[in-house]
Amino acid sequence: MTDLTINVAGIDFANPVLLASGTCNYGEELRALTDLSRLGGVVSKTITPRPRSGNPPPRVVETAAGMLNAIGLQNPGIDAFIAHRWPVLQALGTRVIVNIAGDTPTEFAVLAARLSELPGITALELNISCPNVHAGGMLFGADPAAAAAVVTAVRHATRLPVIAKLTPNVTDITAVARAVADAGADAVSLINTLVGMAVDVERRRPVLANVTGGLSGPAIKPVALAMVWKVRSAVRVPIIGIGGIATARDALEFLVAGASLVQVGTATFVDPDAGRTVVEGLAIYCRDQGIHQLRSLVGSLQTGR
Numbered sequence: 001m002t003d004l005t006i007n008v009a010g011i012d013f014a015n016p017v018l019l020a021s022g023t024c025n026y027g028e029e030l031r032a033l034t035d036l037s038r039l040g041g042v043v044s045k046t047i048t049p050r051p052r053s054g055n056p057p058p059r060v061v062e063t064a065a066g067m068l069n070a071i072g073l074q075n076p077g078i079d080a081f082i083a084h085r086w087p088v089l090q091a092l093g094t095r096v097i098v099n100i101a102g103d104t105p106t107e108f109a110v111l112a113a114r115l116s117e118l119p120g121i122t123a124l125e126l127n128i129s130c131p132n133v134h135a136g137g138m139l140f141g142a143d144p145a146a147a148a149a150v151v152t153a154v155r156h157a158t159r160l161p162v163i164a165k166l167t168p169n170v171t172d173i174t175a176v177a178r179a180v181a182d183a184g185a186d187a188v189s190l191i192n193t194l195v196g197m198a199v200d201v202e203r204r205r206p207v208l209a210n211v212t213g214g215l216s217g218p219a220i221k222p223v224a225l226a227m228v229w230k231v232r233s234a235v236r237v238p239i240i241g242i243g244g245i246a247t248a249r250d251a252l253e254f255l256v257a258g259a260s261l262v263q264v265g266t267a268t269f270v271d272p273d274a275g276r277t278v279v280e281g282l283a284i285y286c287r288d289q290g291i292h293q294l295r296s297l298v299g300s301l302q303t304g305r
């Protein structure tokens with residue numbers, strides 16, 4: 001029997017495969033289509049202090065190897081989340097990481113403090129990397145000092161493990177990773193989407209009402225892998241790899257490059273069962289290769305000659 005378990009930031013995960021924020025909502029829809037209890041966990045859609053209706057449509061468009069989205073953090077707000085969504089998430093039989101965003105570090109801290117009162121949350125993921133909002137979001141994640149300020153505020157507000165979710169839309173992601181690790185983040189997750197755009201040539205207009213959106217899916221996997229590998233050599237905190245993961249081999253690439261956990265996002269829109277299939281594929285790979293502990297592969301990349 002292969003051991004797929006891994007401990008990250010003091011938490012035991014049954015396996016390293018999570019579903020990414022915004023691609024599994026709060027579990028209600030997917031639980032009828034796949035067995036979420038087979039996953040290492042799920043990450044909730046971002047929660048903000050107040051309800052948000054998001055950006056006007058069109059807000060998603062398919063691209064050659066992925067999709068662009070400009071949802072704009074649509075969510076019911078923290079009060080409705082606690083009342084109606086958390087009970088559903090808690091009953092999924094898997095670990096739940098709650099993803100949060102605010103316009104200021106104080107708003108992040110207030111959300112963290114409120115969520116800390118709920119029993120059963122595994123960790124908080126800080127969305128300092130959304131490219132589709134005009135305040136907060138990527139503005140925090142693109143600046144090491146601003147990113148650190150958010151983590152510091154949250155660190156003082158909660159004892160839950162804190163994961164900072166990083167944006168790839170920066171010159172040097174390692175500078176931001178170092179800043180959030182120094183500020184007390186227990187782990188970093190990367191990457192959020194890359195800013196992109198699609199043009200309707202007949203109408204001479206952008207396809208997305210927001211003009212730009214976030215690119216995700218297979219197209220971004222090589223970018224994400226390179227960033228995981230770079231961050232791995234810059235910080236000691238564990239890394240959660242995200243970006244274009246659709247198969248067990250994709251997940252393995254991230255583990256070997258240095259990720260301790262991975263998140264499956266856009267692939268779930270193609271196949272709602274994608275996360276579970278990745279878990280099964282990891283077990284099969286380990287069995288075929290004679291690997292007893294999957295975690296032994298983490299960071300095993302050889303770059304020398």
Ligand SMILES: Cc1cc2nc3c(=O)[nH]c(=O)nc-3n(C[C@H](O)[C@H](O)[C@H](O)COP(=O)(O)O)c2cc1C
Nearest residue numbers: 020021022046069127191192216217243244265266
């Ligand atoms: C439709 C959609 C909505 C998303 N919403 C969120 C969100 O609310 N919060 C967040 O941190 N990331 C959000 N993301 C980003 C994903 O969690 C993930 O970082 C990104 O899509 C890259 O992974 P993938 O290529 O596997 O999709 C969203 C992505 C998509 C496609």
